[in-house]
Amino acid sequence: MDTPSPAAAAGPAPTSLAPAPVMSVRTAAAWALVSQYTSFAIQFATSVVLARWFITPAQLGLFSIAFAAVTIVAFLQDFGVTRYINGERELTPEKLHTAFTISVLFAWGIALLAIAAAVPVAHFYRDPALLPVTLVVACSYLLVPLSIVPQATCQRRMDYRSNTMIEVGSSVCNAAAAVTFAVLGHGALALAWGAFAQQGARLVISQWRTGLMLPWPLRLRDAGPVLQLGGTNSVQAVCNSVTARAPELVIGRLIDSAAVGLFARASGLALQLRMLVAGAVTGVFYPAFRRVRDSGDPLGPPYLRVVAAYTGVTWPAMAGIAVLAEPLVSTLYGPRWLAAAPLLWWIALSQLCYVALPLNADLPLLLGRMKGLLHRNLAETVASVVLLALAAPFGLAWVAASRLAHGVLWVVVYAPFMREMLGFSWRDLASVWLRSAAVTVAAVAPLLLSYALWAPAARSGLAQNALMVFAGVALWLAMLRIVRHPLFAEITGMLAEIATTVPFLRGLPFLRHSAMAQGAAKA
Template sequence: MNPTDDPKSPPRGEQTGSADGGREAAQMSVGNAAIWAMVSQYLSFAIMFATSVIVSRYFLGPDEVGLFSIALAAALLLAVLQDFGLTRYIAGLEKVTQEELDRCSSVAFIFSMIIAGLIALAAYPMARLYDLPALAPLLFIIAGSYFFIPFAVVPLALMGRAMRFDGHCAVAVGGALVHGGLAIFLAWKGYSAFSLAWATLGAAATKAVIAQILQPARPFPLRLSGIKPIMGFGGKTSALYVTGALGTRTPDMIVGKILGLFATGLFSRATSLAEQFRMLIAGAIGGVFYPAFARIRDRGDPLGPAYLRVCAGYSVLVLPGMAALGLLAHPIVMLLYGEEWIGTAPLLSLVTIQAGLMICLPMVTELPILTGHINKLIRYNIVETFLSIALLVAGSYFAGVTGAAASRVVFALVFFALYMRFISSVVGFSVRAWLAVMAKSMAVTLATVSPIILTFLFWVPPEEMGISHMAVCTFAGAVLWCAAIYAVRHPALYDLIDSAQPILNRTLPFRVNLQRLRRPLAGENN
């Protein structure tokens, strides 16, 4: 699934003469970067997932989670400017000088302070709009977390540029540990939704400290001269972020306004669980792809073949996982959250369809930016945002929280209709080739979930399914996934073999040579 196999990176510690102090020279290969990204994602996921289960099952109800979800959604809507395109700006520079680094750090600090101020100013109006007095103090606490953001943005961008995802791992896992510990402790002490807000603040401070230790990049003294190129790039990307955020970060706010806190808690838990599961399966390596595609672009190689490989890898991993999660929604919700949250199950079955479909056309934002099509992308994004909000409002108003979840499935289909031709022209891939890849991924998906379907038909219904039944279905599905991906000669097979081999070499006490699987496929088109 790696889009490039030619990292050409100097050895760790070699000096490049740039302001990165030689750190940029310590670049990982794409494969190693992907491994560290997966370690980071899996550890962070395990911590955050365990936190959400403990807090929801033992301490907070849907109303309390719904209250925090509205506050966080409102804050994130304003926080789209926090990065101001700096991550992609730094990744696209030929060389990072100390002066450029100081300018980026200063811009990060200024915009983080603006965001904190905007969130604080919006606190009381939001509380009045929703008639929820507790929203105001929640937003004040969340606003405080943005004082720490500028101390992490630029260090993480520099580490990402150098593909030093071991540093990203330390920052993410450290933040997740502090967030989880604070959230559980404060919820236990009776802080209700405020436990999640204080945990957000603590995690932001922790990430800032770790990022500065690993890659110092402080904003002081402020350097504002020569920031015009940064502002120009950031202005365009921020316009894109704002329109995108209106579509992706307003659902909880819309559901909360139309349907109330309880429905918001159920909807938020369903969407967050689907997103967490998607990130667990394939989100880990997403951050690796942007710098990897930048290398392909800089070499002058076509992006289309690499993009189809990414589509193949994502779809064959995420589609089976999301299909299984959707089918097992009822027993999973009962197992994790209990009877109080069972209304989440039908919503989860619907939003997993959206998550699975949309991953089949990945990087619709990143690649147009990388190839210089940002103006056209903004226009597409505005249309996408309008349609997303309109569908969500209509679904919530006419069919309640189930309609809100169902609107996400309709939106996924609209997403394909809107972006397919645009992305195929930007990247340069054949839609027919993409459809061939998706057909094989769907075949693998059907094979993977067949044990679950057969269990429902001939063994136990979803309402009576226990952890032992799910374990059997999971094991059988994993075996059939491996068999199917090999049987259909899925395009991701070679990349998955190459990615799994170093992991097995490092974790198993004995040698397993997956490369043997290549031999029967010799001469076939992968």
């Protein structure tokens, strides 16, 4: 199972701030997508191999409980340092050194707290097998602090080539370790050692790409701005962590580890696919919006383009996953995981809500709206826990359905805040959402029609589903053009930039036309 990749500030070495070729946002996004797709392919293939032949739902549930318990606090490790480095107007070597020092001291403290929590967690769930799994996962976070800062400096200078090496390399090590230990019969511990190997690889590669950045000697002078942002980020991290991990912890306590495994398989697949589609470019947009903010230009128009990009891609993908839930789970993981299919349906639909307002946490921090962000974080986290508590006694399906209810409430909480802060109009936002809804319906229509006219989902074969997916992609592209969705221009623009760097593509009429249009726009 893939583990989070906190990235943050850089150390005292002046070379960390040395000028580097600045990528355009589209080129950076292209590299981020390469990173995301490659990492996803590795993680996805690994999860299928492990689930079909080596890991049972109960073993995955055991790891998921340990991982959720540790990451409830381990998500605090970043302490906002990544956002500080990417958002600071003038990042001097001294500011970088201070941020690195705070990052290391705080992150190691959190890692030690996670290690100390291993015994209480095992006692709480009355399962001695949890202890070694929790200890290995917790110890992996001792490696995180020295990779946070180097990776954040790569992001600040838009060096997404290095970021790709970090993410892909760490995914390879995760997969290799997890499969090796699983083959040797270590069950849940195999997943824990995979997480450990991933963090180790992230540390080594990020240090290599930034030239060995260390925070020695420690420096705490002028730490106020980092501590202020870190406090806000910590509250937000706790809220996000509780929302993300509470279902697994509650299910593990009220039901059993096998139920946790089923829920984790459904939620993990939905989240992996969502990150595959849209998550890669989030890190690109944060420094890009910093530049817009510093230039004094309005933030509303570029934000609506980001909303269009996220919803135009992710909504059709998540709706497709929901429609394909039963055949997808059956084909990939086998019949013993089939009970995860109805859970996947609800969780995939909930993701439509969470991408409707992208960067909802990043932009308020960038614009100094931390108090408003915290109030909303706390409100929607409390709502998430309450919905979970009400749903859990009725079973797994109700827990999954509560995620969709929370997603709708999440949009209600954040939409007015983002509008007031960025200055876009309700009409413009609704226009983007309606166009994305239209392309979403077009994308899933072939699948739904095939279930009605060919074979229902439970009996649909690979040929039927594959053919309908390809038809859905074709209709999605056509509908993007028909409704004049802003994403269509972004796709052609990215292809035009790629064409300028790949000689044999330059002559293709479609790309040549796109490149000419891009040149005219710049002129």
